[in-house]
Amino acid sequence: MEINEKAYGLGSKRSIIREIFEYGKKRSAEIGAENVYDFSLGNPSVEPPRIVVNTVKKLLKTENSILLHGYTSAQGDQGTRKAVADSIKGRFGVDITPDHIYMTCGAAASLTISLKAVLNPDEECIVFAPFFTEYRVFIENAGGKVVVSEPKQSDLQIDFKDFKGRINAKTRAVIVNSPNNPSGVVYSLKTIEKLCEILKEKEREYGKTIYLISDEPYRELVYNGVKVPYVMNYYDDAIVCYSFSKALSLPGERIGYIAVNPAMKGCGNVYLAVCGAGRMLGYVCAPSLFQQVIKH
Amino acid sequence: MEINEKAYGLGSKRSIIREIFEYGKKRSAEIGAENVYDFSLGNPSVEPPRIVVNTVKKLLKTENSILLHGYTSAQGDQGTRKAVADSIKGRFGVDITPDHIYMTCGAAASLTISLKAVLNPDEECIVFAPFFTEYRVFIENAGGKVVVSEPKQSDLQIDFKDFKGRINAKTRAVIVNSPNNPSGVVYSLKTIEKLCEILKEKEREYGKTIYLISDEPYRELVYNGVKVPYVMNYYDDAIVCYSFSKALSLPGERIGYIAVNPAMKGCGNVYLAVCGAGRMLGYVCAPSLFQQVIKH
Numbered sequence: 001m002e003i004n005e006k007a008y009g010l011g012s013k014r015s016i017i018r019e020i021f022e023y024g025k026k027r028s029a030e031i032g033a034e035n036v037y038d039f040s041l042g043n044p045s046v047e048p049p050r051i052v053v054n055t056v057k058k059l060l061k062t063e064n065s066i067l068l069h070g071y072t073s074a075q076g077d078q079g080t081r082k083a084v085a086d087s088i089k090g091r092f093g094v095d096i097t098p099d100h101i102y103m104t105c106g107a108a109a110s111l112t113i114s115l116k117a118v119l120n121p122d123e124e125c126i127v128f129a130p131f132f133t134e135y136r137v138f139i140e141n142a143g144g145k146v147v148v149s150e151p152k153q154s155d156l157q158i159d160f161k162d163f164k165g166r167i168n169a170k171t172r173a174v175i176v177n178s179p180n181n182p183s184g185v186v187y188s189l190k191t192i193e194k195l196c197e198i199l200k201e202k203e204r205e206y207g208k209t210i211y212l213i214s215d216e217p218y219r220e221l222v223y224n225g226v227k228v229p230y231v232m233n234y235y236d237d238a239i240v241c242y243s244f245s246k247a248l249s250l251p252g253e254r255i256g257y258i259a260v261n262p263a264m265k266g267c268g269n270v271y272l273a274v275c276g277a278g279r280m281l282g283y284v285c286a287p288s289l290f291q292q293v294i295k296h
Numbered sequence: 297m298e299i300n301e302k303a304y305g306l307g308s309k310r311s312i313i314r315e316i317f318e319y320g321k322k323r324s325a326e327i328g329a330e331n332v333y334d335f336s337l338g339n340p341s342v343e344p345p346r347i348v349v350n351t352v353k354k355l356l357k358t359e360n361s362i363l364l365h366g367y368t369s370a371q372g373d374q375g376t377r378k379a380v381a382d383s384i385k386g387r388f389g390v391d392i393t394p395d396h397i398y399m400t401c402g403a404a405a406s407l408t409i410s411l412k413a414v415l416n417p418d419e420e421c422i423v424f425a426p427f428f429t430e431y432r433v434f435i436e437n438a439g440g441k442v443v444v445s446e447p448k449q450s451d452l453q454i455d456f457k458d459f460k461g462r463i464n465a466k467t468r469a470v471i472v473n474s475p476n477n478p479s480g481v482v483y484s485l486k487t488i489e490k491l492c493e494i495l496k497e498k499e500r501e502y503g504k505t506i507y508l509i510s511d512e513p514y515r516e517l518v519y520n521g522v523k524v525p526y527v528m529n530y531y532d533d534a535i536v537c538y539s540f541s542k543a544l545s546l547p548g549e550r551i552g553y554i555a556v557n558p559a560m561k562g563c564g565n566v567y568l569a570v571c572g573a574g575r576m577l578g579y580v581c582a583p584s585l586f587q588q589v590i591k592h
Contacts, residue, residue, distance in 0.1 A: 004569055138576075
């Protein structure tokens with residue numbers, strides 16, 4: 001073929017979610033946006049918090065515009081990374097520093113970079129059904145193989161017997177997504193503890209590292225006092241992929257981060273692999289204006 | 297290795313350019329920014345044009361903030377892509393539409409996506425020395441092999457004899473960068489015509505497509521009436537990778553695009569491969585606020 005077959009295959013099939021989004025936009029133009037309920041892409045229905053908009057306005061007034069819109073370090077502005085690290089430390093008690101934080105252009109980029117950083121060719125990554133369909137694309141792009149663990153049919157929580165059976169000598173990573181897209185399922189503290197216990201047992205059994213990658217764009221979207229446990233507190237080999245898209249109603253601004261657990265053995269090398277993977281993907285850094293917003 | 301070797305290798309070696317940038321920032325903190333002349337990353341020394349800053353302020357006042365900061369289509373906002381297409385049409389006379397434009401988070405992302413879209417494993421991509429060092433990372437990440445054509449020592453222009461000798465049955469793409477980083481060399485109309493003539497001849501000889509990828513972040517940085525020819529007017533199988541970083545002094549905001557020549561045979565499929573490659577890299581779309589700035 002005169003072009004890359006895989007890329008063409010993915011581009012011509014398109015994402016079903018993006019397909020529905022495009023249809024929604026077409027129908028909006030025909031019958032009015034107020035008559036279309038678009039459940040495709042997860043564009044929020046609430047405005048960004050006033051403090052975000054006000055901070056943007058303030059920065060535009062007060063900051064040197066060359067610096068405000070200029071290149072940051074590839075891993076993100078030092079001050080922004082410090083603000084993120086301090087926030088994680090304050091909320092979850094993890095002793096994390098800016099040198100464990102890598103700013104990205106959103107959760108999808110956080111995942112592609114993290115997977116590229118830890119997967120070697122033909123290693124396996126376990127995902128729990130139902131899962132965000134693009135996980136498959138990201139894992140395969142990193143040269144890995146997708147292994148699906150089926151949930152309990154009654155409540156779509158993890159079926160630990162099924163999960164345990166999927167782990168083998170080729171398993172390098174496991175992705176969790178709580179609150180889950182699409183099911184809305186949240187993992188309890190007990191679930192996370194059990195999951196991490198199994199992973200530690202399997203790490204010992206196979207004498208290798210198995211990374212737990214926690215995809216957390218929906219962390220803040222819980223109600224009635226529900227708590228989402230922070231995986232770093234229960235498992236050393238944990239990487240958190242975060243996005244401000246949903247928390248701050250800024251999905252189009254493409255800003256998120258990767259946090260590498262400082263308790264991980266060799267966390268410095270994993271962080272360097274994250275930096276290298278970011279280079280391979282073309283410095284897909286977070287935009288500087290919104291990095292400053294996060295900092296302020 | 298417990299992590300991806302290539303990613304670790306790239307992350308631990310780091311980019312020399314980024315290394316110098318970090319050193320400059322450290323020295324700025326020690327002796328004051330006014331005493332450090334940083335020639336590393338190409339952060340501009342002039343402010344963004346007032347119309348850019350004013351447009352941002354106006355959009356923040358007048359637009360629906362949910363839409364302003366919301367997801368756009370993966371290939372970019374339709375109106376933004378139309379503005380880009382109209383601008384190319386107006387300036388260079390190319391009959392291009394929004395369906396040939398794919399918005400990205402900067403020129404580096406434009407290149408990684410374009411290379412991923414057209415290269416198959418072990419195909420070759422020719423670059424002209426001296427070249428932006430990251431080309432090697434981007435080409436190898438796409439599974440391709442870098443082939444370097446040495447320039448004429450007298451003026452660093454293309455040595456056509458050398459270039460011709462580098463093309464073979466495995467050549468799939470050629471990257472040009474005019475004005476060139478780092479040399480500043482600009483290719484004249486005569487040079488582009490000669491280059492395209494050779495490429496057409498070799499396409500016929502080998503019975504295959506050879507893509508000419510034009511990396512153009514510096515297009516607007518020419519003086520004294522120097523003209524930079526638009527490759528689409530001289531070669532059908534051309535892809536233009538653009539960034540607004542330097543033209544609008546917005547390098548940190550990560551906004552650029554890929555333009556596929558509508559005259560290319562199978563340009564629709566190449567565009568779909570670009571969309572697919574964008575998915576593989578984790579929807580590294582251009583941030584929506586600055587897409588709106590480009591549109592307005």
